[in-house]
Amino acid sequence: MGAKKYPRRLRAYTKVAANGTGIVRSDLIQRGQVLACQSIGFRNRTGARGNLELYIEETGTLTFIADQTTPLANRWYWYPYAQHIKEGERIEAQQASCLADDELDLHVIGYVTFGVEEVTT
Numbered sequence: 001m002g003a004k005k006y007p008r009r010l011r012a013y014t015k016v017a018a019n020g021t022g023i024v025r026s027d028l029i030q031r032g033q034v035l036a037c038q039s040i041g042f043r044n045r046t047g048a049r050g051n052l053e054l055y056i057e058e059t060g061t062l063t064f065i066a067d068q069t070t071p072l073a074n075r076w077y078w079y080p081y082a083q084h085i086k087e088g089e090r091i092e093a094q095q096a097s098c099l100a101d102d103e104l105d106l107h108v109i110g111y112v113t114f115g116v117e118e119v120t121t
Contacts, residue, residue: 003113008035010091010108015101022049022098024106025057026091037083037110040066041076042093045103048073050096056085057092071095076107 016022022044029035042052052071055062066079085091093106 005036005111005113008108008110008112010035010106012106014104016098016104018100020098022095022102022104024093024104026106026108028090029085029087029112031087032114033087033112034114035085035108035110035112037085037091037108038080039109040079040083040091041105041107041109042068042071042095043074043076043105044071044095044098045074045105047099047102049098049102052077052093052095054079055092055094056083056089058089062092 010026012024012026014022014024040054042054048070050070052068053064054066055064065083068077071077091106091108093104095104
């Protein structure tokens with residue numbers, strides 16, 4: 001019997017505190033879960049700023065997965081290639097040259113599967 005897939009959408013929002021690199025992060029993936037990201041989206045609601053980079057973050061270590069050169073203001077940019085995020089990891093988006101009070105959105109669409117020990121109760 002195959003693992004059950006449970007739809008999952010992660011939404012994150014932040015308001016940038018000071019001029020510089022703006023960072024928005026998804027929630028951490030919970031113990032015993034794996035998130036299969038089918039699509040990752042980012043936008044800066046406020047303005048056209050510097051380059052955008054997407055990462056998988058695990059305890060302070062970043063693994064690069066995608067970038068977008070100078071995204072336009074209030075436009076969604078989607079990364080449609082599957083990524084598997086395991087427990088304790090999350091998606092992080094960094095945008096250069098943000099201004100204080102820029103509003104950043106991050107959306108992750110996919111499904112969660114659970115480890116064997118979590119499914120058998």
